[in-house]
Each structure stands twice: as structure tokens, then as C-alpha cells.
Amino acid sequence: MERSEVAAVLAYIGRLDPRSIRTGTGEARDQLAQWHELLHDVPFTTAHGWDVREAIRVHVLDSPYPILPVDIARRWRAYRRDRLDRHTDPTPIADPDDPAAWRAELLRARNAVATGVAAYSTHLQIDRGGPSRHVEKRLREIGSSIPPAVSAELARYRPTRAAREAAVAKGAPDALGVGCEWCHAPVGAPCRRRRATPDGAARGSAIRAAPHPSRIDLAAARRGRRRLA
Template sequence: MSPEETAALLAYAGRLDPRAAQLDPAETSAQLANWCEVLRDVPATAPGGWDAAAAVRRHVATSPYPVLPVDITRPWAAHRRELLARHTDPRPDVDPDDVAGYQDAIRAQRHAVATGQAAPSSARQLTGGPHPAVAARIPPGRALPASAAAALAPYRPARAAREAAAAGGRADALSVPCGWCRAPAGEQCRRRTNAAGDRPGTWTRRRTPHPSRIDDAATRTARGEHAA
């Protein structure tokens, strides 16, 4: 705050609580100097609802003690931490290859938020779901459009096999544990690699389930049993 803003705040505090007012001119001058020294880094108002006058009013209304400058700096420190916690360092309009300039711009942004000169820039949260044009391309029960799932199928064979089994009305082999390789339900079957240099007990995932696991899943499905 500027000395003028601090003087106005001190006068406001004296109106709300006469104990904060000094009658002797020398004491008044010393009190104002102390308030200016303590509050020089505290803004009178700042984004996010900060108002130093409101902090004074709140203290007078809730505390039996006369208001002091620290009764304003402490709430401001808490408000400042909350502002910085919401700030997400948006990309400044500086060439990222200019490392020093880029870092200086980030520091300047943070300083502006920390001193109440700018509002924090928070990342926007996606809350409305997919765009209607995208949602129209996703069949019910699917998280991806069919074209995207088909493109990804070679890279996630187990998931593709499960989706194909569900689409064809067949039992999902991965819904039951494998009695051959002991793979738990939901995980792909595995086999020993037996490759040169591999440690004993090294396993790798199979692209397809063991036949016995497929039969076990079909049997459970026929019996109406529910598996993981």
C-alpha cells in the first residue's frame, strides 16, 4: 500500500475501534510510520476478493484486541498463497528458446499474482463432455470412435480381442484367470521367453489367450457365472 492508502486504512480502523486511534500528534506519526513499514507489500485491494479494509473490519468484529498491522498481513499472506496455488504459469509471449527471457517472463507473471497486480491464470477443466460432433461418432458403450479403435487395435491386441468377443457374443477369455499360466483375470496370458540372456522366470505377454482359458470362460458364461 502507498502511504496515502495506509493512512486512510489506519483512519478507518480508528473509526471502527477507537483504541486504534492515537490522539497525540507524535504518537500518530510514529504509528503511521509503523503501519507503512509493515504494510508496504500488502495491496489495498487485489484479485480474488482481497480488501484490506475488509480484513480490518473482520478483525474488529471478531477479536477483543485492538487491530494491528499484522492482523492485515497474515490474512493477506493466506490469500496470496491461495492465489499462487491457483496460478498455472501460462505460456508467456516469449520465444521458448530464449531460456533466460522465458524464465524472467514466468517470474514476472508470478510476481504480478503474488503482489495482487494480476489475477491468477488457472487451467480450465473439461466438464461438458465431448463435443456434440465427436459424441455423435461414438457408439453407445464405447469410449472411442470405431475408426480410432480399429487404428489402435494392432497396438493393443488384448483389448481388441475383448471388444471383438463382446461384439460377436462370445465369452471374454480375459474375464477369468488362466489355469495354465496363472495370469489373473483382466491380464493377458503370458509365456516364458527362454531368450538368451533372460533371467530365469522371465515372462512376456501372449497376443492370444491360452485355449484352456477360452474354454473356461465359455463354460462359465454358459453356466451364467459372473467373472471379473
């Protein structure tokens, strides 16, 4: 706080607790100098929860003793500790191969949180919110986040998806992109075999390796309509 702010603090305290008022010019000047010496690094208010007037009100209500500048300074330190305890460092944007820049960014972020300039982050972050430029460039080159060799190895473990990808690659309509009107499989789910009992009820739910022909026709018709539109 500046000296003018400290003077405003002393005037505010005087209204709440007249015991702290100094009537003599010399006493008032010495009191102002003492309070400014101890509170020059304490802000009057911050954007995130600190207000020196609230600290004063709490002390006046909770303590029978006149407030001292150290009482405010201690509350400010407790405020800083509390914010840092709640804060989880987000991943810096700086290059991790540059330790000095990495550390400087962490310190700037922590200081901003501790002093109430910035909001604290309460969640651990795996990354900084998106793929790096190198990853995006690589994805544009290969067209998929899974390398072709790995995708080929996985094909035998997920035949439905492999058949779908192969069909789309050949230019066929994406049958799983629509629901099946025959077996009522939802979008994205494989078709299932429907067998009817003598009384007309449906039974059986084995997954089909290929979509029902009516589903393929429906996907083709919808793709044709989109092209015409």
C-alpha cells in the same frame, strides 16, 4: 500503500475500534510511521479480491484484540499464497531456447497473479492457444496435417474416408457431404445396405463401400446450385 493510504486505514480502524486511536501528535506520527514500515508493500485494493478494509472488518469481528499492522500483513501473505496455489502457469510466449526470457516471463506472470493484478489460470494448457507460424506454413505447403505417405498407409483401415477423399480429389461431388434419402444415413456417415423383408420392413445394416447413386446425384445437384449462386 502510500503514507496517505496508511493514514486512511488508521482512520477507518479508529471508526471500527476506538481502542486503536492515538490522540497525541507524537503518538499518531509514530503509529503512522510504524504501520507504513510494515504495510508499504501491501496494496490498498487489487482488481481481484483484495481489499484492506475487508481484512480489517474480518479481524474486528473475529478477534477480541486490537488489530496490529502485522495482522494485515499476514492476511496479505495468505492472500498471495492462496492465489499462487490456485494458479497453473500457462505456457510462456517466449522462446523456450532462451531460458532467461522464459523464466522472466513466468516470474512476471506469477507476480501479477500473486499481487492481484491478473487473474489466476486454473487449467493446464497444452499449448498457447494455436499452431505456431511454422506449423501453419507447413500445412499450407502440404495441404493436410497428415503427410501423404501416412494417409496412404491409413487408407486400408478407413476405406470409406479414403474413397471419399479420392472422389473429391478427382473432382467428383462429396456424396457424404449430404444425407442419404435412400438409407437415411446422416451427413458424414457412410451408406448402409437396406434389404426389405416380405412384409415390407427394412432389415440389414451392412456398410456400403460406395454411396448410393441417389446420394451422389443429390450431392452433385447441390454443388451445381452453389456454383450458380
